[in-house]
Amino acid sequence: MTDAPADADPADSPSDPQPDAPANEAARPSRLTRRKLLGLFALGGLGAYGLKKLAVVDQPPPLKALKLSPAAEKLVEESFAGLDERKLLDSHVHLIGLGVGGTGCFVHPGATSLTSPVRWVKTRFYKGAAGIYDDARADPLFVERLLDLVRHHRGRFLLLAFDQHYTAAGEPDLNYTEFHTPNDYALETAAKYPQHFVACASVHPYRKDALDELKRCRDEGAVAVKWLPNAMGIDPSAERCDPYYALLKQLDLTLITHAGEEQAVHAEEAQELGNPLRLRRPLRAGVRVVVAHCASLGQSEDLDQPADAEGKHPKVESYELFRRLAAEPEWRGRLFADVSAMTQYNRCGAPLRETIATPALHPLLINGSDYPLPAIDPLIRTGLLVDEGYLDPAERVLINEVYDYNPLLFDFVLKRRLRVLREGKEHRLPAAVFESARAFPLVS
Numbered sequence: 001m002t003d004a005p006a007d008a009d010p011a012d013s014p015s016d017p018q019p020d021a022p023a024n025e026a027a028r029p030s031r032l033t034r035r036k037l038l039g040l041f042a043l044g045g046l047g048a049y050g051l052k053k054l055a056v057v058d059q060p061p062p063l064k065a066l067k068l069s070p071a072a073e074k075l076v077e078e079s080f081a082g083l084d085e086r087k088l089l090d091s092h093v094h095l096i097g098l099g100v101g102g103t104g105c106f107v108h109p110g111a112t113s114l115t116s117p118v119r120w121v122k123t124r125f126y127k128g129a130a131g132i133y134d135d136a137r138a139d140p141l142f143v144e145r146l147l148d149l150v151r152h153h154r155g156r157f158l159l160l161a162f163d164q165h166y167t168a169a170g171e172p173d174l175n176y177t178e179f180h181t182p183n184d185y186a187l188e189t190a191a192k193y194p195q196h197f198v199a200c201a202s203v204h205p206y207r208k209d210a211l212d213e214l215k216r217c218r219d220e221g222a223v224a225v226k227w228l229p230n231a232m233g234i235d236p237s238a239e240r241c242d243p244y245y246a247l248l249k250q251l252d253l254t255l256i257t258h259a260g261e262e263q264a265v266h267a268e269e270a271q272e273l274g275n276p277l278r279l280r281r282p283l284r285a286g287v288r289v290v291v292a293h294c295a296s297l298g299q300s301e302d303l304d305q306p307a308d309a310e311g312k313h314p315k316v317e318s319y320e321l322f323r324r325l326a327a328e329p330e331w332r333g334r335l336f337a338d339v340s341a342m343t344q345y346n347r348c349g350a351p352l353r354e355t356i357a358t359p360a361l362h363p364l365l366i367n368g369s370d371y372p373l374p375a376i377d378p379l380i381r382t383g384l385l386v387d388e389g390y391l392d393p394a395e396r397v398l399i400n401e402v403y404d405y406n407p408l409l410f411d412f413v414l415k416r417r418l419r420v421l422r423e424g425k426e427h428r429l430p431a432a433v434f435e436s437a438r439a440f441p442l443v444s
Helices: 034-042 048-054 070-080 117-130 135-151 183-192 210-219 239-251 268-274 276-284 318-326 350-357 359-364 382-387 393-405 407-417
Strands: 089-094 156-160 197-201 224-227 254-258 289-292 299-301 315-317 335-338 420-422 425-427
Touching: 070 393, 070 407, 117 135, 135 407, 156 183, 183 197, 183 210, 197 210, 210 239, 239 276, 268 299, 276 289, 276 318, 299 318, 315 318, 318 335, 318 350, 318 359, 335 359, 350 420, 382 393, 393 407
Parallel strands: 089 156, 156 197, 197 224, 224 254, 254 289, 289 335
Antiparallel strands: 299 315, 420 425
16 A cells, blocks of 8 residues: 555555564565566566466455454444444455356456466465465455454455356357356355345346346345446347346346446446446346446546447546436436445546535435455555655555554545545545445345
8 A cells, every 4th residue: 555666666665654663574475566666567578487376365364363453442442333243234345256266256267378368467466465376275265264254354245246248149258258256156155244244146138147147136035137238248238138137127236337447357348338328228227236336447428428420429438427317306316336446556546536525415325345456556556645745654554554553444544534635624434325225125
């Protein structure tokens, strides 16, 4: 959670004030720093041995062996003040695996092969963040690390399945499937640890068995459905989705769908499918929709403007289109948006500032971490958040300490401390944002 120059290791940055070394410092796992990442790309001729060394992920220490300073503990307690913990729900927690132990999970072959270096580097980050230090035990290690984090947190966590990419003909397309987490695995994991987890299914609407699968997942405990249209090949505005939407409404399932540009997984060929205005169709059908990340990244076509001779509409910021959607009164009570990933360095500019400083948006907002992304050190730069006025410098030191202890708890505490000063008034995300269960009526 540092902001040292690209050629400096954040751990050695003299400009990064840190508290006295906490008790967990000696046990802190090594991480792929930005310096190492830049070096990987700069040294295109890096040998296989060097890449193999870079791929090593250390075993994270159990949280029971770590300890926060009294000041950091006080900050954590203050962050939970005023919240109804029965309603606390992190609505955006990924469940990922390699298929070890018959989970049915898999990732794109390029994710674990040096034949696709960009995918390989991303996977190295994800594995390190999720505590996967042994590929032969990848799936159970992911769950073990997540359990350790949530047991030292509060509330419950919505585990997201992730369906495959499907063609227009309803056939799975593995070439465009970045990763897959079967519904059964998410349902079984949530059922095994009901005090911590709630299940979110993922059912592609083009599947030939889509409606049957929706019913099955609802019957087995799913409270929501997760889409990432850009990566899955889903057009939310397609007429063919209408029977799917009708069933979602009937089953009272909430649809969580990515909006805006997608960067975490490969989706370059279909970014326009993340256009927030395409979500008017499920909203008109009466579906409860959560717009992930408030569409806070990239541009989309303004479908409300005339198209040119090639059928293209002018492009504007996706966040602007989300704001337009949010201002349309007919969606009240059905339209929500999560603040997951919005503290990342590439999202924390105007979208985060305007979201915090606009009280009219707050009733729509719910919390999500987008785990394991908060555990990837370079993504959330607390120094940048101080520079942008979101954090007090003294708070930053303690928040960084929470990151070293529990990155999932860090994500929560950080969002509770964010503030925007405008015209002499301080704005923060209200408590109700973190009581996210209100967007999921099936959560008991």
